[in-house]
Amino acid sequence: MTEVVKMEGVQKSFGKTKALSDVSFTVESGEVVGFIGPNGSGKSTTIRILLGIIRRNGGNAEIFGMDVWKNSLEIHKRISYVPGDVNLWGSLTGGEIIDLFMKLHGGGDKERRDYLIKRFELDTKKKAKNYSKGNRQKVGLIAALSVQSDLYIFDEPTSGLDPLMESIFQEEIEKLKNAGKSILLSSHILSEVERLADKVVIVRKGEIVETGTLDELRYLTRSTVEMETKGDIGVMADVAGVFDFEQDGNKATFSAEQEHLNEILLAAGKLDVIKFDSSPPTLEDLFMRHYEG
Template identity: 45%
Template sequence: MTAAIALSGLRKSFGRTSALDGLDLTVRAGEVHGLLGPNGAGKTTTLRILLGLLRADSGTATVLGGDPWRDIATLHRRLAYVPGDVTLWPNLTGGEVIDLLGRLRGGINTTRKAKLIERFEFDPTKKGRAYSSGNRQKVALISALASDVELLLLDEPTAGLDPLMQAVFEDCVAEIRAEGRTVLLSSHVLAEVEKVCDRVSIIRHGKLVETGSLTELRHLTRTSVEADLVSPPDGVVTLPGVHEAHVSGTHLRCQVDTDQLDPVLRALTGLGVRGLMCRPPTLEELFLRHYEVNR
């Protein structure tokens, strides 16, 4: 599969603070890719380099086969961007800004735009200064989602949206994926990334920490297992891959390395299982664990 975005060894510093410290990132064409990281990890800087707003100090960046710094006008016809903090012109209405941004990009799909305005329950007749931050976000989102572009760059797109609107957004992203278009979405909202993304890259301090599909990432993590057994699980606790075991009588609560699940479960069934609860790690745990490991 070809890469829609390929970054390698990207460095960028502002004065003495280093925002990106040798970032590598690959986004395949046609996938929804989550860029996950805490505040200040370098997510926005990455997106702004992809847009050619910032120039990387070193390293290479390729977007849709082009150089984001040099090929601005041609590349930007093929992508749409939603900034994390949307500011509007105070005396233009939301509807006017949606149309304007679409036209600046080279055209807007009016039927899709009308549908999106309805789905997001957006009032396009208000002046820019009258919108709440969630509604300002909708302006940028509707304009971007209504364009027929190959690549969408979304910087924390749901930060100001209520849960209902977040659901609408997730549906929209699913439709875009079905159309074979590419999305790079930055977020620190883990549930959102979990719901909509095919693959995830976790960055921290301007470096790639982990990348892969959610299933792949889960291989690196532990499943929590809770079992009610017929006999005490003394032998199980010492098996490789079992961590943080708590035993009270015949009750066992522990974390199991996901690649060691099979032998552990066999051992448990050998003891006789009355009740069993297995929970895959949430992205939350995955995220926290990376920070623990790297702290």
């Protein structure tokens, strides 16, 4: 796999405010990277640097092996981008704007455009000034997905969409993923990232605090265990690695640390187990680990 996006130690300040102090991550060819963090963590600033909209103060940032600031025009020919709040020309219709965006990019697939318009249920004859936020997002998404790009950058792309449209967006991203496209997805919908991403990058206060696949990061948090036994289940509360133990008769739920799972299973095996369900930590668990405090 080759590196499509490469950021190393990127820094950015606005006056005395330091927005990014150390941002380093990569997006490989054919990889979907989930870029997550709360408002003010540095996600959008990072994306604007990648797009060549603002200039970094330090570090290295490349797309397709080219400097994102010096070669932004060349880079833009091969990328599609959708921001979290799409601004449109109010006097033009949605259809006219989609066609304009496609023409600016260098063409596009009209059959795919028509397919996406139908999928996203967009009335393309309406003027943009009469669109809701969700419909403005649809215009941006349809335009971006109607052209062939090597890298797709989405910054909160489903903001304003209803759950059905969110699901359709996810299905279309999965198609891009299966086609080997590279995708950087910044989203506040953690289930969306969990479903689509090969790798997750968590940013906090302008620094990358975790990066890796979900499987690689799951060790950071505890699994949730639901258990029912014939024996005295209360003894499980004292087993190493068991936390947040709650008992209801011969049933219990608790959190289990990964490194102690073997001890927990050995202890459970002595109690004549009726039920033992273990759920791995979710992306939300991983995210909250870094923001609870």
